[in-house]
Amino acid sequence: MxxxxxxxxxxxxxxxxxxxxxxxxxxxxxxxxxxxxxAPEAGRAAGERRDPDTEWTLTGDAYDGQVATGRAGVYYAPGRRTVTRPLVLADGFNYGPSDLPGLWAHFNAPYGKGEHFLDQLLEAGVDVVLLGFDERHTHIQANAEVAIALIRRLAADAEREDLIVGGVSMGGMITRYALAKMELDEEEHKTGTYFSWDTPHNGAxxxxxxxxxxxxxxxxxxxxxxxxxxxxxxxxxxxxxxxxxxxxxxxxxxxxxRSPLRAAFLQDLERVGGFPSIPRKLGVANGDGQGTxxxxxxxxxxxxxxxxxxxxxxxxxxxxxxxxxxxxxxxxxxxxxxxxxxxxxxxxxxxxxxxxxxxxxxxxxxxxxxxxxxxxxxxVPSVSAVAIGGEPVHDGDPAPDVSLLPRTLSALDDFQCNDGNSPHSEVTKKLADWLLPRLTK
Incomplete structure (x- = not known):
């Protein structure tokens, strides 16, 4: 070969x-x-920027001698002043610190007939917690420790396994690794649902x-x-x-x-179990699912x-x-x-x-x-976002008709691809309509 x-x-x-x-x-x-x-931050101006109702400063445990920090922006559901039913959405790949109001604007931009994804979560009684990182470009494992710090804080107040934890793009990898590591360490995360939005599970x-x-x-x-x-x-x-x-x-x-850093990360990801096993695992892909x-x-x-x-x-x-x-x-x-x-x-x-x-x-x-x-x-190829196959550069077909593949090939429990290929991380009606009822029921 x-x-x-x-x-x-x-x-x-x-x-x-x-x-x-x-x-x-x-x-x-x-x-x-x-x-x-x-990814141009200006692209996040499609929606209206909104400051969090409250903001928490987070510091992760050291990874390889490196201590990463971040912030959680909390947006309460109507009538609340405490977090009751939280959903964590972690920011994705870029350089420098996260812009939480900008992340809100991106995911709450109007789609379809004027619907707003994050507003609909709030209206359904879900408290939205946007997770940002002070160095988005650093090691995934380091920022995963920031995610763990947030999950610990939320899990301490949770009565059941009802946390919803996930992220967009690399944020889905960060939270995936964080939850898997907590399970390996036998640390209770009380997360019932994990979700990812156009996350490069198998690479970008x-x-x-x-x-x-x-x-x-x-x-x-x-x-x-x-x-x-x-x-x-x-x-x-x-x-x-x-x-x-x-x-x-x-x-x-x-x-x-792949870079030696990717090879080492994949080994580390395998060491912690690849994916968390306790929560239901959902994913959406901005790419077409029929091989177009x-x-x-x-x-x-x-x-x-x-x-x-x-x-x-x-x-x-x-x-x-x-x-x-x-x-x-x-x-x-x-x-x-x-x-x-x-x-x-x-x-x-x-x-x-x-x-x-x-x-x-x-x-x-x-x-x-x-x-x-x-x-x-x-x-982010569709097959990567729905966690099917390997790395198409070396051992996979980059353009299969996902709809014809057995869904059991995915490491996710359920997933949805877009109708056509859309910009990475864009909120589309197809994806929002599929994901919302699964996050709010």
């Missing part, structure tokens, strides 16, 4: 001697600044060529104190633990494989940028499907050049799943137009 791999042409020159300092400054001014691949995907570009271009942008660079999120522990395939720098040639892929033709050019004086360029292609030495794109500044190919890598950019505007955000940062069809690519 051919192992998936990525190769950068080793015969190309690598230097800056042809550019003068003035030319380097000119090119640097054209390059995108700041983080790549972070960011186009390999865009990962390379982030590493490549950041070397040419002057550092600004306190401002993260383009590949900073990619280098974060959280990203390395979530991604199926992780590119460590723009020169890397070799097997397309995105309209992205493998190998076609998503964008092609050339700086006016020819001093810099960037070309990104949609991930080809398998094949040998298939071109995925390249970039150059002066004599520093990268041209990349992949072998035996499936066409994951177009797989059914919750989408992230990966190509679109990079193109916008470069100031170039991009066809709307190429704006977004798959971030």
């Amino acid at each position: 051919v192992q998936p791999r990525i190769d950068v042409d080793p015969n190309l020159l690598d230097g800056l001697s042809e550019l003068s300092p003035a030319q380097r400054d000119e090119v640097a001014a054209l390059l995108p600044r700041g983080l790549w691949f972070s 995907w960011i186009p390999l060529i865009l990962q390379q570009m982030a590493h490549f271009f950041e070397a040419f942008v002057p550092e600004v104190p306190g401002e993260p660079k383009q590949a900073e999120l990619l280098r974060s522990p959280a990203a390395q633990q979530l991604l199926w395939a992780w590119v460590e720098n723009s020169k890397y040639s070799g097997e397309v494989t 892929a995105l309209e992205l033709e493998p190998g076609e050019i998503a964008f092609d940028w050339k700086q006016a004086l020819g001093a810099a360029s960037a070309t990104a292609r949609v991930q080809p499907h398998l094949g040998e030495k298939e071109r995925i794109g390249g970039m150059h500044i002066g004599l520093t050049v990268r041209r990349s190919t992949t072998t035996a890598v499936p066409a994951l950019d177009g797989a059914p799943g919750g989408t992230l505007a990966s190509f679109g955000l990079v193109a916008k940062a470069l100031g170039i137009p991009i066809d709307a069809r190429f704006n977004s690519s798959c971030f």
Whole structure:
């Protein structure tokens, strides 16, 4: 069996001697600044921001010498001033601290005929507890200790196993690990239902060529104190633990494989049991469940940028499907050049799943137009969000018709996919209508 791999042409020159300092400054001014691949917080402005009724500061137990902290924003059901029937919704993958009012705005944005997901929970008598982290980009296990601190606080006042605990995106992984660890430690969590919203249970995907570009271009942008660079999120522990395939720098040639941090996390997750066994486990996927892929033709050019004086360029292609030495794109500044190919890598950019505007955000940062069809690519494949199969980079089909698969293949007790592929973590009518009665009955 051919192992998936990525190769950068080793015969190309690598230097800056042809550019003068003035030319380097000119090119640097054209390059995108700041983080790549972070979910835009502006996307959470679709709903109305709301401050919590009360807020708790949380400190987790140490993980590998690291102590993570966070906050819980409590929104009481009408007529209450104490938590009676709590639902924990943990924040997901991004850089820096959580924005709890922004998380509220995102999940309470109107959908369907003007329904609001979180308002409906409150009206059903469910107290909403939004769990945020001061470093969303740190180790999943460290933030899981923050989740455990919150669950302990809520469980101390619970009379039965009636807590509802889950999260969106990586938040679903954090709470999954937290509950499983508490069970391993024989610590009562009093959680009757666990839920996840477009959580990458089996991993997530960011186009390999865009990962390379982030590493490549950041070397040419002057550092600004306190401002993260383009590949900073990619280098974060959280990203390395979530991604199926992780590119460590723009020169890397070799097997397309997981980061050592992901390998270690998967071993640790298995050690604590994989999933909690006591609660009912529910999950929803923003991706289509009938195998309908995105309209992205493998190998076609998503964008092609050339700086006016020819001093810099960037070309990104949609991930080809398998094949040998298939071109995925390249970039150059002066004599520093990268041209990349992949072998035996499936066409994951177009797989059914919750989408992230990966190509679109990079193109916008470069100031170039991009066809709307190429704006977004798959971030959390449907099969990953519903916990079926393994890691499609290596041992699975990234685009099966989930509706035809036995539901017993999922590690979840029940799940629902979206009608069509929607943005990662978006509240849609299909998903909200399925999940609400299961959380409120």
